[in-house]
Amino acid sequence: MRLAEHKYRTTSKIAGQLLYVENIHAARIGEVVKVIGPRDISFEGEILEIVKGNILIQLFGETRGLNTENVEIVFTDTIRHVPLSTDILGRRFNGSFTPLDGLPMFYASEWRPARGYPINPVARLRPEEFIETGISAIDGLNTLVKGQKLPIFSCAGLPAKELVAQILQNARLRESTKKFAVIFVALGLTFREYSFYLQALQNIESEFVAIINMADDPVMERLMAPRFALTVAEFLAFDHDMDILVLVTDMTNYCDALREISNARKELPGRRGYPGYMYSDLASLYERAGRIRDSQGSITMIPVITMPEDDITHPIPDLTGYITEGQIVLSRELHQQGVFPPVDVLPSLSRLMQKGIGTGRTREDHRDLANQLYKNYAKGRELKKLEAIVGREGMAETDQLFLDFATVFENEFIHQEKQARSIYKTLDKALQILERFNLVPDNLKKKKTEI
C-alpha cells in the first residue's frame, strides 16, 4: 500500500487509446489509474507495461481533446475489480460497468479482480448434464451440456441472432430446480441488433444481466466487457449455486478490438494482423466456463462468431474451435433453401455430447439415432455432389433414396420454424424419418419390438 497519492503530469506521448507516462516512482502491472483531462473530465486506465520508470497506460474512453500537457495521472494502487452482489440480476451495464438502466449502482457485497483466476483442472467437474435448447439440430445431433462452451459460427446475413433468441427462450435444464440466469454480453453491437436482443431478453422468464458495448462505444471496453460478465458469472454460479448461461455476441468484434490495441502497442502482428497471443487471450475467456467440485452451479457459454468471408479457417473461428468444446456451424446454402435454423450438422460438433445423452439423461436410443441420422445424411450430401454431375436419372435407385433422405432430413428435422421441440419430440421425429426410409438400425428395431 502506498501512503502518498501522487499526481503525475509527465505524459510524453498519446497514441490512440495509449498513454506513455515518464518518471514514475511506483506502479503495478494491471493497476487502475485515473486520467484527468481538461475541464475535469476523468477516465479510467490500466497499466500495461513498465519500462524503467516509464509506463504505458491503456485508456478507457475517448482520447480526443487530450494533449500531453493537460493530462494528470493518479494511481490507485489496485488492479481492476468488479463489484458483486446478487442484486445485479435484472440490471444493464455498459462496458465500463456503469449502469445503463437509469438506476443507481447496487451495493457491492464483494469485489473481485476482473481477470479472474484459472480454474484448477483437478477441481473441475466433468460437464454431463443435458441442456434442452428446443432445437433439433442441437439437441439431437450436437447436444449442449451444462458447463460447456459451444460457439455458433455464423456468416454475415445469416439468422444467428434469431437462433440465439430461440435458444434463450427455450433453454432449460431438464428437471432442474436450481436458479437459472442469462448473462448477455454485447460487443460492438449495432442498435438494430441491440434492440432485437433486448426484446428477446425481456420475453424470457429467467432473470438476466446485460453488459452492453455498442458499435460506437470505446473499443477498449470491448476487451473488458466479457471479463466483467464472466466475473459476475463466476460469482453467481460458484458462490450462489446458480446455472448461468453466458451469451457473447459478437466475438469477431472482440478479436478486432484486440488487434487494434495490439497494433497501437506496435506489437508483432501474427496471422491476418491478429496478435500472436490471441489464442491465450481467447482461452482466458472461454476457459472460465465449467463446473467445479465445491459448488452446485455452472457456467455454460455460447459465443457467437461471424466468420469473415464465410471462412472457417480464418484465425478467429480457427482459434476458437481449438479452445471450445465443439461448434455449431450455420450454412448459407441451407438458409437460401429457407431452412431455419440453418445448422449444417456435418461440420458442427459437440465434444461433450457423448456424456450428456443416453439413459437417464435424454433417452436410451439417442446415440444410435444420432449416429444413424448422421451417417445417412453424410452419404446423401456426398451423393448430391454426384447428382450435380450426372443428374438424378443417372443414379442408382439406392442412391436416389439417400438423396431423398437428405432432403427430408433438412426440411423436416433441421427445419422447425420458431417452434421449440422437446428432446422426446426430436428423437421421435428422427425415428419417424428413419422409418420412412427403412433406415432404422437393427439394434433399435430389436429394442422396439421388445417394448
Place this chain on the structure above:
Amino acid sequence: MKTDTLGKIISISGATVRTDLTGLTLFERVSVGEQNLTGEVVRLEKDGTVLQVYEDTSGLGMNEPVQGHGLSLATTLGPGLLSVMFDGLQRPLEALVDKTGSFIHPIHLPCPLDLKKRWPFTPLVNKGDTVAGGVKIGYIDEGPFQHPMIIPPDINGRVIDIAQGAINLEEPICRLDTGSKIFGYHSWPMRVPRPYRKKLTPGEPVITGQRIIDFLFPLARGGTSIIPGGFGTGKTILEQTIAKHADVDIVIYAGCGERGNEMSELIEEFLHLVDPRTNCPLMDRTVLVVNTSNMPVAAREASIYTAVTLGEYYRDLGFHVLLLADSISRWAEALREISSSLEEMPGEEGYPTYLASRLSSFVERAGVVETLSGDIGSLSMILSVSPPGGDFTEPVTQALLRTSGAFLMLDTSLANSRHFPAINWMQSYSLYQDILADYFKKNLSNDWEVLRSLCREIMHKEESLQEIMEIVGIEGLQEQDRLVMTVAEKIRSDFLAQNAYTADAFCEPQKTMNIIRGITELYLQGQAPKAGKSENETRRT
C-alpha cells in the same frame, strides 16, 4: 548459493521482467516480487538481468524484490509421482486446491513430493560397496511397481550407511564416504537431458491398439510420432485412447495449453479404468502434467520439459515410457509469445528462429538407451500438433516432420464423415516400418509385410478409382475395379476405423492381423479366377 542477493524490478512487460540484480547465471531459478513468483533467468545484460516469470504478473509492481537461488529450474524425481497431476512447474494440483481452492492463485509450494509419506525400502547394496551415478541401491514398492532408488547421475563413492525398512523422503537412505547423502528423491534441471551409457537402435514396437497405427504406421520404442490435425479431427481422443491402451510401463501425459474440461474427463476415466496388465487403475502408471490454455503461458513452455524429464527418469529406472504431448503447437505459441516479449527478431510466422532447433533437441530426448546401471529403458513420444487452419505447411509441423519418425496426418474430411481415428492412410508414413519388419515377422506373423503392401495397394487403387467412380457411378466400373472398391470400403469401415468408445478401442496385434487377412482374402479370391494368374503375379501388377 547466493540466497542473500536481492535486487529489484525495473521493467515489466507481460511475463518478461527486468531486474537490476547482476551475478545471476543463465537459466537460474529466481523468486520475483512480494508474492515470490517463480521465474527463470533468460538473458544476462551489462547492468541487469532479464527474467521470465512463470505466473500471472498482474499486480506485480516496480521496485518489488527479486532473489536468486543459485539453482536451475528443476524437476523433482522420486517415488510418489505416479497418479499425481502436476502443473507445468511440477506443482501438484491437488495440493494447490488445498491451498487456494478451486481457482489457482500465484503461490509457492516447497516440494512436489510428499516427504512425510513412509515407503518400504529394500536395500540392494551393502556397506563398503562402491557406487556411482545411476546405480540401484535398493527399491521401494509403489503401486504395481518396484521403484528402484538410484544414485543421482553426478555422484559416486563408497557406501558407509544404508537404510532398511520403512523410510520417508526427509531422511537420507544412504551415506557415502565422500560425504554425499543420498535421499529417496533428487532434482534434475529440466532443460538438460539426463545421461545414459549409450543410445541403442530401436527394434521393438509400441503397440498402441490402434489398427491403423500398429499395422500401417507403427511406432518404435524410443521413436517419435507426430499427429497434426485441424480442430475436430480427434487429436485429443486419439492421444487419450493411446494413453489408455499402449503397452508401456509408464505413461506421461502432458496436456499443454489444451481444454480444462477434457482434462477433468481424462482424470475421471483414468481413475476408474483398470489396466489389464497390472489390474490396478490406469492412473497408477500415469503422471499427468497439465497446463491448460488459461494457465500462465510461460509455465506452458516449461511443461513439456517437466514432462520429458519425468519420462527420462523412469527410462533411467529401466522402464518403457511413453510421453504423450497435446499439443506441441501450444508450446510453440508460448515460445513465440515469450520471444516476442524479449523483443527478439522473429522468424517465420513470428516464431523465433530457434523454434526448429529447440524442437529437435526436445525430440532427441526420446530413445532406447542402456542406462547408467546397465538396464534397457526407452522413452517414446507421440506429439500432437494443431496447425492453424489445418494447414500443414506451417513452421511447427514442418520442423517436427524433419525430426520425427512417423507422421500420422489427421484428415478433416475423414473426421467430417465421422471416420475415426481420422488418420489419412495415403499421406501418413512411418520410417520405423523397416526396422520393425523383422520383429513383426518373427513375433506376430510371417505375412506381415505381404499383407501390408497388399492393403496399401488396394487403398491406393481405390483412390485413383474414386475420381472415375464419381463420374460414371459404381455400375460404370469394370468388375475388377468394383471388387477393389468393395474391399477398400471394407478395409475403411471394418479395419481402419475404430470406435474409441467401445471395446474395439484396443485391438490385439493378432486380431489386427486376422481382420486384415480376412478382408484381403476376399480380394484375392475375387480376383484369382477372373485373372487366372497366380497370387504373386497379380500382386506385382
